[in-house]
Amino acid sequence: MKTTAIPVASVDVSGKEEAYAVEAIRSSWISSVGPFLDRFEQEFAELCGTKYALACSNGTTALHLSLLGLGLRPGDEVIVPSMTYIATANAVRYCGAEPVFVDIDPETWCISPEAIERAITPRTRGIIGVHLMGHPADMDAINEVAAINGLWVVEDAAEAHFAQYKGRPVGGLSTVATFSFFGNKIITCGEGGAVTLNDRQLYVRLKMLRGQGMDPRRRYYFPITGYNFRLTNVACGILCGQLERREEIFEKRRALFDYYTSSLKGVSGVDFQPVASWARTAPWMYSVTIDPQQFGTTRDELMDALKAEGIDSRPFFYPLHTLPPFLEAAARQRHSLAHSDHLSANGLMLPTYNHLTTTDMDRIVKVIRRSAVSQMGVRRAA
Ligand SMILES: Cc1ncc(COP(=O)(O)O)c(C=O)c1O
Missing domain, CATH: 3.90.1150.10 (Aspartate Aminotransferase, domain 1)
Structure with missing residues (x-):
């Protein structure tokens, strides 16, 4: 008997995802403004227990955007686990900074807080705690090392949507957090990402950087060099359908x-x-x-x-x-x-x-x- 192939991952968009994507297309709001974008950002922030969420074109741009917003510069160092997807370290390199690789804790498969402590130098600016394979990193210990040394912390939650650390959802446990909605992720829209955070000033800066650096009060006036890291209203329609079914x-x-x-x-x-x-x-x-x-x-x-x-x-x-x-x-x-x-x-x-x-x-x-x-x-x- 011939058996069917079993893939390693596959998507399930069997709810209102398609209807919402079609609604976005028919409304002509197919670019990066529209009601699904607003709805997704609001709902996702609520689910992560944060004040703000920003939809991005993918998880890598979400990381890059966060690091740019935090002011990472050439010559700086960021401590990252060696055991992660390459995007975590690539985002550091995009800013001209150096990823410093440390080991994981075998009890969590996530970055070891003790290893972080040993890797801090005068050039260290921050830490990326990756919630690997859906397991949250030990954020209290990481935040403590960060606070003592004046560092910021990014949670890379690409693989860990709505995981909980001591009863709190990931996404709001440090300075800023990033997510991926690639096709193999739990919640997906094909390609997509998000940043979640509580700091209003940083949120305003990230939003500006995401949209080519345009001044929100003066159209086509760009006080800073920004990027186009936006996500479409069509993709956000798919994400809204996914969140309804979470x-x-x-x-x-x-x-x-x-x-x-x-x-x-x-x-x-x-x-x-x-x-x-x-x-x-x-x-x-x-x-x-x-x-x-x-x-x-x-x-x-x-x-x-x-x-x-x-x-x-x-x-x-x-x-x-x-x-x-x-x-x-x-x-x-x-x-x-x-x-x-x-x-x-x-x-x-x-x-x-x-x-x-x-x-x-x-x-x-x-x-x-x-x-x-x-x-x-x-x-x-x-
Ligand atoms: C830990 C981790 N960080 C970042 C990313 C990058 O996300 P994306 O593929 O959406 O750019 C992934 C990707 O899949 C990931 O597993």
């Missing part, structure tokens, strides 16, 4: 997470994402780590076995200190990054999307169990 989306994804976890329990060498007692994670991509000694085969060999059965999966990101644009900087910085290396080598993202069925997951789990079992057979025979 509870349904979260429930579906949490059910997938629970099913995977109960099905994979007891498979030797498959370890689950750690969750800190104070964290409520966002169900982004279901992730495990493979211990090659226990499991009997490597993460990459398991990915090949899944691929052979038409099942797509993803390895974790390469740690940024091992990528060509950052090799030189990381060699100079010489921080210990062993946990990032380990997680990168062994982390695996399994298919996660709203219409993934239990039959699909049974198929995926069967391949994982079979890979482990066949290796056990090999070990016994040896």
Whole structure:
């Protein structure tokens, strides 16, 4: 029997998303002004517990915009985790500044506050705490180090929509936060992003920078050099449709997470994402780590076995200190990054999307169990 392919991610825009996008098009408000934009920014800010939200063209421009607004300049340093998506460090480079790579805490997979402390120099201006794989970073500890050293903090919440830290949603836990609404994210509009914050002065500056630097009171007068980082009213229509369904989306994804976890329990060498007692994670991509000694085969060999059965999966990101644009900087910085290396080598993202069925997951789990079992057979025979 021919089986269908299982992708690693897929979108679910089955509510009013399409109707709202069509409404935006028919209203002729298809650019970066319109009622869906206003509605999205207001609703998203409320959900993040912040005074303001600014929709941006993607999560990378949201980061870049935040760093520009915070006044990051050439020669400055920003502390970032090595274990993150490249956009986190690229945004620092776009400002001419240097990302300083530090390790993660293996108990959260997020930036280690102790490692941050060790990496501060007179050139350090701020910290980007990435909420990796839906798990919030330890923001109280990060904010404390920042306050002592006079630094700002950006939360990169691209992968962690509505995750909670000690009962509070991410997005309003530090100076400013950024989000991505790329197609594989929990809430999506294809390409999109947002910045959330409470500081009015910074909000006004970010809004101006987002819109080419134009003075809000004088059309075509540009007191500063700005950017076009705006998002369209059409995309915001899709986002408004997604926000209406957020509870349904979260429930579906949490059910997938629970099913995977109960099905994979007891498979030797498959370890689950750690969750800190104070964290409520966002169900982004279901992730495990493979211990090659226990499991009997490597993460990459398991990915090949899944691929052979038409099942797509993803390895974790390469740690940024091992990528060509950052090799030189990381060699100079010489921080210990062993946990990032380990997680990168062994982390695996399994298919996660709203219409993934239990039959699909049974198929995926069967391949994982079979890979482990066949290796056990090999070990016994040896
Ligand atoms: C941690 C992190 N930061 C930033 C981004 C960048 O977002 P975007 O792809 O929307 O530019 C991503 C992306 O997917 C991400 O995972």
